[in-house]
Amino acid sequence: xxxxxxxxxxxxxxxxxxxxxxxxxxxxxxxxxxxxxxxxxxxxxxxxxxxxxxxxxxxxxxxxxxxxxxxxxxxxxxxxxxxxxxxxxxxxxxxxxxxxxxxxxxxxxxxxxxxxxxxxxxxxxxxxxxxxxxxxxxxxxxxxxxxxxxxxxxxxxxxxxxxxxxxxxxxxxxxxxxxxxxxxxxxxxxxxxxxxxxxxxxxxxxxxxxxxxxxxxxxxxxxxxxxxxxxxxxxxxxxxxxxxxxxxxxxxxxxxxxxxxxxxxxx
DNA sequence: AATGTAGTCAACCGCAGGCAT
DNA sequence: CATGCCTGCGGTTGACTACAT
Numbered sequence: 001x002x003x004x005x006x007x008x009x010x011x012x013x014x015x016x017x018x019x020x021x022x023x024x025x026x027x028x029x030x031x032x033x034x035x036x037x038x039x040x041x042x043x044x045x046x047x048x049x050x051x052x053x054x055x056x057x058x059x060x061x062x063x064x065x066x067x068x069x070x071x072x073x074x075x076x077x078x079x080x081x082x083x084x085x086x087x088x089x090x091x092x093x094x095x096x097x098x099x100x101x102x103x104x105x106x107x108x109x110x111x112x113x114x115x116x117x118x119x120x121x122x123x124x125x126x127x128x129x130x131x132x133x134x135x136x137x138x139x140x141x142x143x144x145x146x147x148x149x150x151x152x153x154x155x156x157x158x159x160x161x162x163x164x165x166x167x168x169x170x171x172x173x174x175x176x177x178x179x180x181x182x183x184x185x186x187x188x189x190x191x192x193x194x195x196x197x198x199x200x201x202x203x204x205x206x207x208x209x210x211x212x213x214x215x216x217x218x219x220x221x222x223x224x225x226x227x228x229x230x231x232x233x234x235x236x237x238x239x240x241x242x243x244x245x246x247x248x249x250x251x252x253x254x255x256x257x258x259x260x261x262x263x264x265x266x267x
Numbered sequence: 268a269a270t271g272t273a274g275t276c277a278a279c280c281g282c283a284g285g286c287a288t
Numbered sequence: 289c290a291t292g293c294c295t296g297c298g299g300t301t302g303a304c305t306a307c308a309t
Contacts (some may be wrong), residue, residue, distance in 0.1 A: 020277070020303095042294065058295075059278065094297055105297075110276060113299095 017051040021060055025050055029057055030065055063106045070102030074111055082108055083116070 012018070017025075032048035038061065041054030050057065074082070078100055085096045093105035093112075100108065 018279075039295085054294075055280090055296095056278080062296090063277070091298065106277075109298075114274060114276090 012051070015051065016045075016053045016056070018056070021052075021064075025052065026060070026065060029060060033061060033065075063104045066104075068102055069104065074103070074107075078103070079111075079115075082112065086112065 028048045028050050032044055041058040044057045089095055093109040097103050097105040097108050
């Protein structure tokens, strides 16, 4: 954003400035991060000459100044991911955001609140979520069974975690590759189905924190042409229109499933 | 044209967990 | 082990914008 926002008034509390950032402050912060890297936010004020709290600096950087942030609107593919992940993890926005490169937790949180929180979808979301989780549980049980079998075979089960991503909580490790996987139909609400990659399903269920999960998912998504895994957010916008038209349902109708009875391949 | 309302987004607040001392 | 500091997260607020009446 160029120039200071006009909204809000600048305040100063306990020596800390509050309210909207000015372009001058942005420059100072960006220069500081370039020189010193991220972190140590509490020292930023001293080092960069900003009268901002460490918290405020961090927030400004993470939500606005980071160079890798996307500026475009959230695509239907991203929406789909958000909703699936929200079904899995609930309001863990930062966790969800990590699966969407260039998006921030704040952005996703705002998006969710704007689009899904209030109004019609809530009931459907809850019901679909319940169903989704139930399906997940079944998958996990199946997984465990097959794990038992494979132990005897000495083989490695598909969709299990073979690698470890360093990036995240304690939750998991990542699967590697998920090419050429068949699809699984996940029943949502009122007969509408999400067709998912089998491996993606398994990965999602077993290793929810893996970034590769979404590579997998996107592979299936872009995969209308049979692609195998463009990375998250890379070219999603291109598929936007066509996939929307093809399945006749993007987001609104995804959750507006009552009486829909349609099958839509989301990814 | 004026007013009201909903949507959007940046920013703040409080809390919790991790880590160093 | 206890304490304090730092960082990150989720919830919430408030101002602007767009659209409807």
